[in-house]
Amino acid sequence: MTxxxxxxxxxxxxxxxxxxxxxxxxxxxxxxxTGSGIIQIILGVLGWLTTSILIGWIFLIPLWIWLFIDIFLIPSMCRNPR
Structure with missing residues (x-):
């Protein structure tokens, strides 16, 4: 450490x-x-922009699963920020 x-x-x-x-x-x-945050932004934006043609669900469902998992990861992410 420095x-x-x-x-x-x-x-x-x-x-x-x-x-x-x-x-x-x-x-x-x-x-x-930041990297995974940008991936979540891309999944969310692409998902919501393409839900009218039903492609958006391909992006949104994995994003929602990831967000559910993040409920449990947030405390460790806050203790060990990058």
Whole structure:
């Protein structure tokens, strides 16, 4: 380590981001997981833009499963931010 203290992120704020902006991956970006947050943004946007032609569900269902799993991962993501 270089002596720099990595600050923990607030679990409450992360859960609020997950609840209100989860399909945009904001909770992952907040905890330092920018790459996976961008993937969630892409899945959410593509999914909602293409639901009218039924392709969107291919993107949204995996995203929703991922968001459900994130409920349990958020505390560890906040304790160990990147």
């Amino acid at each position: 002596g720099e203290a990595v600050s923990q992120k607030s679990i409450v704020i992360a859960y609020l981001f997950w609840f209100f902006l989860g399909q945009l991956g904001i909770h992952r970006i907040y905890t330092g997981r």
